[in-house]
Structure formats: structure tokens, C-alpha cells
Amino acid sequence: MKKLLVYIVLITCFPLAVFGQQSTGEIRQESGGKFAITNAKIYTVTNGIIENGTIVINRGIIEAVGSDIEIPSGYGVYDYRGGEVYPGMIDSGTQLGLKEIGSIAESQDFEEYGDITPQMEALSAVNPNSESIPVTRVSGVTTTLTMPDGGLLPGTAATINLFGYTPDQMYAGSKGLVVNFPNSRRSWRQTQEQADRAREKALEDLNAVFDKAELYAEIEDAEDTRYYPEMEALATAIRGDLLMYIEVNAAKDILSALEWVENRGYDNVVFTGVLEGWRVAEKIAEAGIPVITGPVLSTPTRGSDAYDAAYKNPGVMQQAGIKVAIRSGDTENARNLPYNAAFAATYGMGRDEALKAVTINAAEIMGVGDSIGSIEVGKKANLFVADGDPFETKTQILSVFIDGYQVPMTSRQIELYEKFLNRNPGLIKYPVTEN
Amino acid sequence: MKKLTFLIAILILGTNELLAQVATGDVIIKNGTVLTITDGTLENTDVLVEDGKITRIGTSLRTPNGVTEVDAGGKFVMPGIIDAHSHIAGTSINEGTSQVTAEVQMGDVVDPLDLSIYRALAGGVTSIHLLHGSANVIGGESETLKLRYGVTDPEDMMFEGAPRTIKFALGENPTRGGRSRGIQPQSRMGVEAMLRNSLREAQIYKKTWEDYRADNSRRKVAPAYDRRMETLVDILDGEVLVHCHSYRADEINMLLNVFRDFGIKNLTFQHANEAYKVAPELAEFGAGASVFSDWWAYKLEVYYSTAYNAAILTKNGVTTSINSDSGELIRHLYHEAAKSQKYGDLSDEEALALITLNPAKQLGIDNRVGSIEEGKDADIAIFEGHPLSVYSIPVMTFVDGVKYFDRENDADDQRLYVDPESTVEEVQIFVAEEQHKCMQDADTINLYEFLNN
Numbered sequence: 001m002k003k004l005l006v007y008i009v010l011i012t013c014f015p016l017a018v019f020g021q022q023s024t025g026e027i028r029q030e031s032g033g034k035f036a037i038t039n040a041k042i043y044t045v046t047n048g049i050i051e052n053g054t055i056v057i058n059r060g061i062i063e064a065v066g067s068d069i070e071i072p073s074g075y076g077v078y079d080y081r082g083g084e085v086y087p088g089m090i091d092s093g094t095q096l097g098l099k100e101i102g103s104i105a106e107s108q109d110f111e112e113y114g115d116i117t118p119q120m121e122a123l124s125a126v127n128p129n130s131e132s133i134p135v136t137r138v139s140g141v142t143t144t145l146t147m148p149d150g151g152l153l154p155g156t157a158a159t160i161n162l163f164g165y166t167p168d169q170m171y172a173g174s175k176g177l178v179v180n181f182p183n184s185r186r187s188w189r190q191t192q193e194q195a196d197r198a199r200e201k202a203l204e205d206l207n208a209v210f211d212k213a214e215l216y217a218e219i220e221d222a223e224d225t226r227y228y229p230e231m232e233a234l235a236t237a238i239r240g241d242l243l244m245y246i247e248v249n250a251a252k253d254i255l256s257a258l259e260w261v262e263n264r265g266y267d268n269v270v271f272t273g274v275l276e277g278w279r280v281a282e283k284i285a286e287a288g289i290p291v292i293t294g295p296v297l298s299t300p301t302r303g304s305d306a307y308d309a310a311y312k313n314p315g316v317m318q319q320a321g322i323k324v325a326i327r328s329g330d331t332e333n334a335r336n337l338p339y340n341a342a343f344a345a346t347y348g349m350g351r352d353e354a355l356k357a358v359t360i361n362a363a364e365i366m367g368v369g370d371s372i373g374s375i376e377v378g379k380k381a382n383l384f385v386a387d388g389d390p391f392e393t394k395t396q397i398l399s400v401f402i403d404g405y406q407v408p409m410t411s412r413q414i415e416l417y418e419k420f421l422n423r424n425p426g427l428i429k430y431p432v433t434e435n
Numbered sequence: 436m437k438k439l440t441f442l443i444a445i446l447i448l449g450t451n452e453l454l455a456q457v458a459t460g461d462v463i464i465k466n467g468t469v470l471t472i473t474d475g476t477l478e479n480t481d482v483l484v485e486d487g488k489i490t491r492i493g494t495s496l497r498t499p500n501g502v503t504e505v506d507a508g509g510k511f512v513m514p515g516i517i518d519a520h521s522h523i524a525g526t527s528i529n530e531g532t533s534q535v536t537a538e539v540q541m542g543d544v545v546d547p548l549d550l551s552i553y554r555a556l557a558g559g560v561t562s563i564h565l566l567h568g569s570a571n572v573i574g575g576e577s578e579t580l581k582l583r584y585g586v587t588d589p590e591d592m593m594f595e596g597a598p599r600t601i602k603f604a605l606g607e608n609p610t611r612g613g614r615s616r617g618i619q620p621q622s623r624m625g626v627e628a629m630l631r632n633s634l635r636e637a638q639i640y641k642k643t644w645e646d647y648r649a650d651n652s653r654r655k656v657a658p659a660y661d662r663r664m665e666t667l668v669d670i671l672d673g674e675v676l677v678h679c680h681s682y683r684a685d686e687i688n689m690l691l692n693v694f695r696d697f698g699i700k701n702l703t704f705q706h707a708n709e710a711y712k713v714a715p716e717l718a719e720f721g722a723g724a725s726v727f728s729d730w731w732a733y734k735l736e737v738y739y740s741t742a743y744n745a746a747i748l749t750k751n752g753v754t755t756s757i758n759s760d761s762g763e764l765i766r767h768l769y770h771e772a773a774k775s776q777k778y779g780d781l782s783d784e785e786a787l788a789l790i791t792l793n794p795a796k797q798l799g800i801d802n803r804v805g806s807i808e809e810g811k812d813a814d815i816a817i818f819e820g821h822p823l824s825v826y827s828i829p830v831m832t833f834v835d836g837v838k839y840f841d842r843e844n845d846a847d848d849q850r851l852y853v854d855p856e857s858t859v860e861e862v863q864i865f866v867a868e869e870q871h872k873c874m875q876d877a878d879t880i881n882l883y884e885f886l887n888n
Binding site: 100101102103104131132183184185186192249250251252273275276295297298299300301302303304305306307308309310329330331332333335336339342343345346347391392393394395396412413414416417420421423426427 | 553554557607711718719729730731732734735741746750762773774776777778779823826845849853862863864867868
């Protein structure tokens with residue numbers, strides 16, 4: 001185990017490592033939450049790279065960052081010589097916590113009955129003990145946007161940190177209304193005409209409900225007159241107090257969504273998905289709407305497209321001037337977020353921009369850029385230490401901190417590995433021995 | 436005169452038919468870092484290909500007259516990637532009408548026009564195992580293909596000389612089929628019973644025919660010919676390699692016991708998410724495992740998976756491959772192999788073998804492909820950057836020495852055929868769940884339900 005070797009090397013070579021390394025399964029919060037990470041290469045994302053730097057953390061908040069920082073007395077010290085420190089990666093599109101096993105309806109809570117259910121709160125259904133959460137966070141992903149799905153207005157998504165015993169402890173401070181913008185996707189059952197009609201009908205429904213909600217939003221104290229939770233959720237978004245995550249992918253639909261947003265004058269809008277964003281990147285940039293795109297590891301949307309169109313998409317949008325975040329669009333394998341970013345990096349986006357797309361850009365787009373997404377004084381201590389570039393496949397993540405807590409570097413997948421690598425008994429319970 | 440022309444035409448056409456052969460190429464790939472798989476990494480090495488075969492590997496080889504030179508300076512040259520579990524290039528996947536359909540063959544539904552073939556080539560893939568689906572306990576025969584994109588005759592896609600293979604399936608998929616139709620199997624017990632019944636029936640069928648052939652009586656009557664039984668007999672005789680869809684350790688162990696009882700030796704488990712739990716048993720039997728790098732949790736029987744599966748299997752001496760089962764994932768199997776390396780610290784060689792030599796062994800084609808060796812087929816992929824690096828880019832792919840993918844000359848639209856009835860510029864938004872063709876099996880059964888209720 002390379003990881004173990006690194007631990008041993010660190011422990012034996014650097015007596016400075018006051019606390020040594022954590023054993024698996026243990027949650028640590030050193031010295032009452034006061035500690036420093038030192039001697040590491042720090043990728044701040046917003047303020048360049050600090051060789052041989054130190055980060056001082058006090059009760060979950062970064063107190064100091066730099067190359068010449070004195071660690072206050074009484075603070076624990078983690079020496080990560082040779083390691084690289086990054087802000088925790090943010091996956092801005094998952095169903096983490098809402099979906100446990102794909103084929104079992106009883107283990108899924110991301111979809112409610114009905115087409116218009118904006119008042120459904122993803123956060124309250126997040127299972128903090130989902131097996132997928134440790135699997136994800138040991139890969140350096142510390143925060144996700146967890147989203148409801150289903151009808152036209154499936155509910156309200158929430159940003160969560162992947163550590164905590166209740167959804168409230170996990171909540172990272174941002175919510176957004178999910179709008180599945182009417183799309184021209186055709187199912188195998190439909191003719192194109194039927195699909196077009198369904199799309200028009202959906203757009204009519206969307207407009208009807210938003211017309212109503214705009215009216216509702218104008219009525220003062222409306223909520224005192226009548227209990228109407230759908231309208232309350234929509235009115236909050238219309239007043240600008242809740243983001244609108246508009247899921248839209250085909251170029252034609254993106255143009256239609258741009259028009260819709262412009263006509264209604266909303267400015268708290270984020271486009272999500274946006275797999276054909278590269279076709280209309282200039283238009284999205286003009287409107288100044290930020291984008292959460294992905295999965296990058298996906299097939300091109302059209303048979304006539306280049307085989308690598310999906311890999312290139314984030315880079316094209318970013319270079320057109322759009323603020324781009326990258327999502328995995330996955331749940332149990334949100335751990336592949338860095339590889340989605342890496343493919344975007346390789347196919348035109350470049351590593352620096354791809355790193356921003358899974359850290360600061362994601363945080364800013366979700367409205368939590370002042371608390372996470374980079375290593376800066378005053379921000380939350382959501383960060384991880386790696387033995388190299390976290391986008392590179394073979395890189396091992398050595399340690400993960402969320403809210404200043406050092407989370408256990410284990411998951412059920414690692415536990416199964418440890419249990420079965422050298423299974424006892426092996427093939428035979430009592431092999432015949434020489435004596 | 437007319438008759439003569441006609442005869443000549445027939446003659447010419449007929450001869451052409453006889454001579455019809457897939458294209459082979461001559462090429463010399465110069466100065467690459469050659470990842471041979473079987474003989475380490477060779478720096479600054481040339482690979483000479485003549486008539487589709489690798490004829491020489493060495494430094495400063497002379498370029499024979501008329502042979503194209505490819506400069507691979509600073510690039511990595513590896514054997515073409517082999518996907519032991521794919522459903523691209525198949526126009527249908529499941530014959531779901533019975534729990535045993537050994538009589539059907541994927542060779543009959545090969546679609547050489549499938550655009551996914553080109554996208555796979557662009558990821559360095561040169562061969563796939565086009566598998567039957569997993570709706571039934573014993574499915575149809577699968578087909579091993581070479582990705583010769585551009586040919587229109589399905590026969591030209593076939594990996595000539597590759598052994599026959601067949602798909603078996605255990606667990607949730609066949610039992611779900613049983614439940615929806617109110618027949619056996621509805622449990623893993625029933626799956627075993629159905630396997631034993633079928634193989635026992637095949638033994639009896641075989642004996643009946645042997646007795647008939649040995650009978651010298653003039654009044655003997657031939658037993659009924661049964662295509663299904665014929666295939667099962669071929670499995671008993673070791674002529675067909677079995678690839679079995681499976682997930683849980685208990686069902687994997689069960690099949691090992693069944694095959695041991697029937698003397699069947701050629702066995703690879705497909706998916707096998709829990710193979711790591713019975714790795715010593717698999718190693719002892721000599722069975723292989725063809726697994727995902729990290730897919731899990733999409734159904735109950737893959738909930739107790741670990742991405743360290745391939746590493747545990749490899750360290751226990753089980754021949755292991757990484758497969759895609761997806762038209763998306765097949766495009767970056769080199770990255771999937773790298774993930775298996777990350778989860779369990781495999782060496783570069785071990786990781787690359789997961790997508791080259793090991794799947795070749797599982798398909799019985801390792802005498803032809805899976806490594807860069809003199810005498811083997813020139814199925815080769817060239818990468819910019821080490822293929823296990825996430826930043827690497829596949830740039831050229833050769834099958835039988837013929838270049839089928841070249842990033843430098845890659846036009847956007849690579850379709851060979853556009854369906855005149857399809858919508859102009861149809862947009863297909865990628866949905867990860869839909870990639871899982873083995874889950875589409877469920878749809879097949881639902882459709883059956885839909886039609887019958």
C-alpha cells in the first residue's frame with residue numbers, strides 16, 4: 001500500500017509530525033480545533049501556489065495562510081512535507097444522500113409525485129450515513145450540490161459538506177430551485193411531432209406557474225392569507241432570495257431558456273447540464289449566466305459531432321467568457337469529479353481553469369464563495385492533502401479536512417479491501433502443514 | 436452471348452467473394468516508447484508491421500521500400516485495447532423469450548455502421564467482445580470483433596479464428612425475468628437448478644447421438660436435432676468459452692461447483708463485483724474475472740462492491756480484465772485501468788494488462804493480440820503521454836496494420852450511414868444510467884410484461 005508507505009515515511013522521517021497520522025475510522029479534531037498544516041505545497045486557487053507553506057486553522061476557520069507563518073502555541077501541527085494541499089473539491093451536481101441503491105425505490109428520495117413540487121427540500125431527505133458519502137470524501141470531494149429530480153419543478157437543491165451527523169450539520173449555506181427546462185428530448189415512444197408538442201405544453205405549464213408565482217410574489221403578506229407552499233418556494237426565487245438552477249442541454253433549448261430568462265428579467269439564474277453549451281457559448285456569455293456543466297465523461301450529443309465534443313465543451317465555454325463549474329452528474333461515483341475536470345483540462349480547458357471549475361467557481365456560482373472554494377483567511381477549513389496532482393489518476397489522497405475536522409480516511413470500499421485482500425481463512429480452513 | 440456474360444459475371448463475383456479479405460497494412464512505427472506488456476517497456480524502439488502482423492521490434496530498423504513511416508518520437512505505443520464486455524455494434528442484445536437460448540448468436544446482429552465503433556477506436560480500442568444480454572440463465576453465443584470501422588459487411592468485423600463464446604447470467608436479472616413471467620428461476624437456487632438441468636439434458640442429448648452413431652443397425656432412427664442442445668454439448672466439450680454475468684460471491688462459487696461437476700473449464704465471470712470475496716476459489720479453478728473499475732450501487736447485488744476488486748483479484752493470481760459495458764466508458768478504458776491502479780497500487784504493467792493481455796486471454800485470442808510481440812497481429816494504439824495518465828491523448832489506432840483512427844485527420848462527422856427517417860440533427864443527451872446495457876435487460880422484460888398484461 002503506497003498510502004501506508006507514505007505514512008511510514010512521514011512518521012519516521014519527520015518527528016515534527018506531532019500527531020502522526022490518524023488511524024482509520026477515527027474522526028479527529030486536534031487541540032480543540034486549533035491546529036496547523038505545515039511544510040506543504042499549498043494550492044490556494046485564488047492566490048497562487050505557496051511552496052512550503054503553512055495553514056493555521058482555528059475551530060474550522062482558516063486563520064492564516066502563507067510561507068512565513070508562525071504557528072501559535074497550543075496549536076496542533078500536521079507536517080505534510082512533500083504533500084500538496086488543495087481546497088476541498090466541490091461537485092456541483094449530484095444526488096448524494098438522496099439515492100442509495102439505483103434499482104430500489106425505497107432507497108431513493110430525490111423525486112416526488114407531481115410535476116410542480118418546488119417546495120420539496122432535498123436537504124431534509126439527505127441521509128448523512130449514506131455509504132456513498134465516505135466513498136466520495138476520501139477522494140478529496142468535500143462538498144456537493146445535492147439535487148432533486150423528476151418533473152418540471154422537482155424541488156429545492158442544497159449544498160452540503162460531506163461530514164456531519166444531521167443534514168443541518170452538513171448544510172453548506174446555499175439552496176436553489178431546480179427548473180427542468182422544457183426540452184426537445186424525444187423518447188423512443190414518441191414521434192418528433194409528439195416530442196415537440198410535449199415541449200410546447202411543458203413551456204406553457206412553466207409560464208403559467210411562473211406568471212402565477214410572480215403575481216403571488218407581489219402580494220404583500222400573501223403567505224398570511226393562504227397556505228400555498230408551491231407559490232412560496234417560487235416567490236422566494238422570484239424575489240431573488242433563492243437561486244434558480246435551470247437544467248438545459250440542447251442548443252435549441254439553451255437559446256429558448258436564454259429568452260425565457262431575459263423576458264422574465266431574472267438575474268439569479270444558473271444553467272446546469274449545458275452539454276451543448278459550446279454551440280451557443282457566445283450567447284450564454286453575453287447573458288452573463290454562469291454554468292454548471294457535466295458530466296464531461298459523456299458521449300457527444302449528436303452523431304455528427306467530433307468524438308471529443310463533450311470533453312472540449314467546458315473549455316470552449318470558459319474561453320467564451322462564461323463562469324464554468326464542472327459536475328460529475330453522478331452520485332455513488334461523484335468520486336470521479338476530478339477526472340471529469342481532468343478530461344476537460346486535457347481537451348482545451350487547461351489544468352488551472354479546470355481546478356477552479358471544481359473549487360472556487362463552483363462555490364461562487366452556488367453563492368458560497370465567501371466561505372469555501374479556496375484556501376484563504378476567513379474561509380472554512382475544507383481542504384485535502386494529496387501526494388501529487390489530484391487530477392492525476394494514481395495520486396493518493398492522504399488526508400481530508402471538512403469544517404476543520406479530519407475525517408476518517410476510510411469507506412466501506414476500503415474496509416472491504418482490507419478485509420478481503422488477505423482473506424483468512426484463504427482457500428482451505430486448515431491447510432495440512434509439514435509438521 | 437448474354438448467357439456467357441452472365442456466367443462470367445457470376446464467376447467474377449464468386450471469385451471476389453472467395454477472395455474477400457479484410458485489409459491488412461504495412462507500417463513502421465518509429466522511435467516510440469513501446470509498452471509491450473509481455474516484455475517490459477522499450478524506449479526509442481521501432482515496430483515494423485508487414486501484412487497486418489508485427490514482424491520486427493527493435494532499434495533503428497530499416498524501413499522497407501513502400502512502407503509508411505509513423506513518427507512516434509515522444510509518444511507511447513501499446514497493444515490495442517480489448518474490451519471483454521461490450522454491446523456496441525449490436526442491433527439487438529437480448530433474446531429474452533426463454534431462460535435458455537443457447538441457439539441464438541450475436542454474430543447475426545453485428546452492425547458495422549455503429550458510430551460507437553469509431554468513438555471506441557478514438558480511445559485506443561481495437562477489439563471488443565460483443566456479448567449477448569443477461570436476461571436469461573443461458574443466453575446466446577457472443578461474438579469477438581475487430582473494430583475495422585468502414586467495412587460494411589458484418590463478416591468483415593469478425594475476429595477470424597477467435598474461439599466461440601457464450602453468455603450465462605446469474606442473480607437478479609434472470610430471477611427478475613422468472614418472477615415477471617411466473618416461471619423458474621425466481622431465486623439463486625432456481626438459477627443453479629436450471630443450469631444443472633440444462634447441462635444434464637445436454638449430456639443425455641450427447642449420449643443419445645453418440646449411441647445413434649455407434650449403432651450399426653439399419654433400422655436405427657436419428658434422434659431429433661436440437662440447435663440449443665448442440666451448443667450446450669459444445670460447451671461440455673470445451674469448444675465454447677463461457678462468460679457469465681454475475682455479481683455476488685455466493686453465485687460465483689455456485690457456478691464454480693456446477694462447472695467442476697460437469698468438467699467445464701473455460702470460464703470468465705463478467706462484472707463479478709464481489710469476485711474479490713472468493714478470489715482464492717477463482718484462482719484455484721483458473722477462472723477469470725472481467726470487472727468494472729468502479730461502478731457500484733446501481734442495484735442491490737452491487738451494493739457491497741469495492742473499487743479495489745481488480746487489485747485483490749490480481750494479487751490473488753486471478754486473470755482479471757477491466758471492461759466497459761458502455762458506449763461511453765469504452766472510450767477511456769485506459770483511464771479505467773488507471774483507476775484500478777490507484778485503488779490497490781497495481782504496477783503499470785499489471786494495470787495495462789487489465790485492458791490488453793488479460794482480456795485477450797479471457798477471449799482465447801492471446802496468441803494473436805494483447806501484447807506487442809513479433810508474430811502477433813498489428814493491433815496497436817499510440818498515445819501522447821503515458822496511457823495511464825489522465826492527461827494522455829490517444830492519437831492513432833491500427834487494426835491489422837491499417838490505421839482506423841488518426842487524431843490529426845479526424846473529421847467531425849464520422850457516420851457511415853445516416854438513417855433517412857431520423858430527425859435532422861437529433862440531440863441525444865447523455866444519461867449515465869442508460870449506458871448500462873445489462874440494465875436494459877430489465878427493460879426487455881418490462882416490455883414483455885407490457886405486451887402480455
